[in-house]
Amino acid sequence: xxxxxxxxxxxxxxxxxxxxxxxxxxxxxxxxxxxxxxxxxxxxxxxxxxxxxxxxxxxxxxxxxxxxxxxxxxxxxxxxxxxxxxxxxxxxxxxxxxxxxxxxxxxxxxxxxxxxxxxxxxxxxxxxxxxxxxxxxxxxxxxxxxxxxxxxxxxxxxxxxxxxxxxxxxxxxxxxxxxxxxxxxxxxxxxxxxxxxxxxxxxxxxxxxxxxxxxxxxxxxxxxxxxxxxxxxxxxxxxxxxxxxxxxxxxxxxxxxxxxxxxxxxxxxxxxxxxxxxxxxxxxxxxxxxxxxxxxxxxxxxxxxxxxxxxxxxxxxxxxxxxxxxxxxxxxxxxxxxxxxxxxxxxxxxxxxxxxxxxxxxxxxxxxxxxxxxxxxxxxxxxxxxxxxxxxxxxxxxxxxxxxxxxxxxxxxxxxxxxxxxxxxxxxxxxxxxxxxxxxxxxxxxxxxxxxxxxxxxxxxxxxxxxxxxxxxxxxxxxxxxxxxxxxxxxxxxxxxxxxxxxxxxxxxxxxxxxxxxxxxxxxxxxxxxxxxxxxxxxxxxxxxxxxxxxxxxxxxxxxxxxxxxxxxxxxx
Numbered sequence: 001x002x003x004x005x006x007x008x009x010x011x012x013x014x015x016x017x018x019x020x021x022x023x024x025x026x027x028x029x030x031x032x033x034x035x036x037x038x039x040x041x042x043x044x045x046x047x048x049x050x051x052x053x054x055x056x057x058x059x060x061x062x063x064x065x066x067x068x069x070x071x072x073x074x075x076x077x078x079x080x081x082x083x084x085x086x087x088x089x090x091x092x093x094x095x096x097x098x099x100x101x102x103x104x105x106x107x108x109x110x111x112x113x114x115x116x117x118x119x120x121x122x123x124x125x126x127x128x129x130x131x132x133x134x135x136x137x138x139x140x141x142x143x144x145x146x147x148x149x150x151x152x153x154x155x156x157x158x159x160x161x162x163x164x165x166x167x168x169x170x171x172x173x174x175x176x177x178x179x180x181x182x183x184x185x186x187x188x189x190x191x192x193x194x195x196x197x198x199x200x201x202x203x204x205x206x207x208x209x210x211x212x213x214x215x216x217x218x219x220x221x222x223x224x225x226x227x228x229x230x231x232x233x234x235x236x237x238x239x240x241x242x243x244x245x246x247x248x249x250x251x252x253x254x255x256x257x258x259x260x261x262x263x264x265x266x267x268x269x270x271x272x273x274x275x276x277x278x279x280x281x282x283x284x285x286x287x288x289x290x291x292x293x294x295x296x297x298x299x300x301x302x303x304x305x306x307x308x309x310x311x312x313x314x315x316x317x318x319x320x321x322x323x324x325x326x327x328x329x330x331x332x333x334x335x336x337x338x339x340x341x342x343x344x345x346x347x348x349x350x351x352x353x354x355x356x357x358x359x360x361x362x363x364x365x366x367x368x369x370x371x372x373x374x375x376x377x378x379x380x381x382x383x384x385x386x387x388x389x390x391x392x393x394x395x396x397x398x399x400x401x402x403x404x405x406x407x408x409x410x411x412x413x414x415x416x417x418x419x420x421x422x423x424x425x426x427x428x429x430x431x432x433x434x435x436x437x438x439x440x441x442x443x444x445x446x447x448x449x450x451x452x453x454x455x456x457x458x459x460x461x462x463x464x465x466x467x468x469x470x471x472x473x474x475x476x477x478x479x480x481x482x483x484x485x486x487x488x489x490x491x492x493x494x495x496x497x498x499x500x501x502x503x504x505x506x507x508x509x510x511x512x513x514x515x516x517x518x519x520x521x522x523x524x525x526x527x528x529x530x531x532x533x534x535x536x537x538x539x540x541x542x543x544x545x546x547x548x549x550x551x552x553x554x555x556x557x558x559x560x561x562x563x564x565x566x567x568x569x570x571x572x573x
Contacts (some may be wrong), residue, residue: 023428032487036081041471047075078121078185086126121186128190129184147182176200184331238308244295247279395463405461418566
């Protein structure tokens with residue numbers, strides 16, 4: 001059956017390919033895990049093992065910051081690179097909510113500098129920074145909110161204001177105190193902020209979106225319906241378990257002093273467990289009877305508490321089975337603030353013997369107008385969102401631990417492997433990718449012999465794109481052993497960049513039908529069909545309706561010229 005494989009994003013009007021003379025090979029950066037790119041494509045940031053690298057592409061400058069002593073550099077978590085050279089990160093192991101500008105790092109003002117503080121997202125003009133401030137020491141021993149959402153505004157002198165807290169819920173969806181409530185990514189006007197709520201148990205994450213109105217007032221929306229879509233009612237939370245009594249509590253002062261000395265002597269003698277002092281031997285019969293009575297009362301109280309706790313816990317895990325388990329710190333806002341993107345990770349139980357367990361990652365788009373959450377169609381692939389451009393084109397990756405790491409582009413409902421898109425831009429670029437990114441590696445195993453199967457794959461990896469999609473960066477792990485990772489920078493302006501349109505204003509389009517003919521709709525003045533190496537195999541002038549295309553089955557790039565410009569499709573015949 002013939003079908004459309006890729007309704008790829010389009011090239012701008014003009015020729016399909018650049019000439020060999022104009023071809024500029026992508027730049028290669030060893031040991032550069034690109035994690036941030038400015039919306040205008042001028043600034044790039046990479047982070048690896050306590051070091052941060054910042055690139056100014058316009059001035060061709062590179063700034064490297066290496067781990068030294070107490071300094072352990074980290075990058076921001078959201079859209080943390082601005083257009084004007086302000087880059088967010090941290091400069092200590094405790095994360096100090098810092099920003100970099102003009103070759104220097106500066107700490108932001110926070111309520112509790114000794115706690116963990118994070119600067120995560122920044123507007124393109126650097127007028128507003130969003131992040132999280134520490135509200136309690138990092139600990140799982142008690143129910144404390146450890147991070148609260150905040151923002152900083154730039155002052156006339158170029159510095160930043162004190163942290164201003166964003167409004168937030170006091171409790172998570174279970175009615176307990178959450179561990180974290182964060183602010184990670186911000187729209188270009190600074191008035192829409194995306195974050196997450198990590199529940200009290202540290203297991204389920206609720207997306208939260210903060211919006212500032214024209215009067216400067218903030219409101220928030222916590223998407224609890226994504227965590228509990230069936231609105232399952234939790235029973236009463238019984239709180240912390242009751243504490244049991246100890247024998248020492250019922251000793252007299254003399255008995256306690258005698259026991260403490262015996263214990264100290266036992267420690268001093270080298271912890272001989274055959275001589276361990278049993279507290280029951282140092283208390284009177286009357287005192288021990290009081291302890292026993294208290295202990296049996298505790299057992300009764302604990303059993304009553306445990307019955308309530310198990311009912312609460314069983315219902316919690318029932319909710320977990322229906323929830324979208326979002327990935328921690330994976331938040332991307334569209335520049336216009338109209339959509340919030342994050343990735344849900346669901347365990348794949350298709351193979352009960354798989355170890356370690358396999359998870360399927362699916363990105364979700366949440367509209368800030370109606371709060372509707374829509375899964376991104378990844379055509380069965382496990383992919384996470386890495387960046388979002390102006391026209392809601394999404395960059396995706398199959399995971400840092402994957403071999404090979406592969407990047408994808410999703411636009412207007414269609415997903416395209418980035419290698420296929422880049423191949424279609426230029427035969428010279430395809431040759432460069434063949435020589436640079438293509439490797440032979442294990443791709444599976446023979447189910448009968450269990451022998452490995454080898455094949456050629458492209459190491460594309462984690463993608464980031466500028467807001468206008470004219471600059472594309474990627475990094476991948478390096479299975480050939482030349483280094484931990486490699487970064488690549490693609491200047492797509494030489495090919496016209498990536499366009500998010502799927503047809504021109506008149507509705508012109510082209511596709512293959514089931515018989516392998518080209519079907520032309522709208523006003524198309526000419527079309528050409530290319531193979532993936534860039535050779536023109538078929539052309540037609542003023543095609544209308546069904547056009548016979550005498551080519552073998554395969555994948556082709558079809559370019560149709562319309563009065564509004566060029567349409568490019570990668571199609572299967």
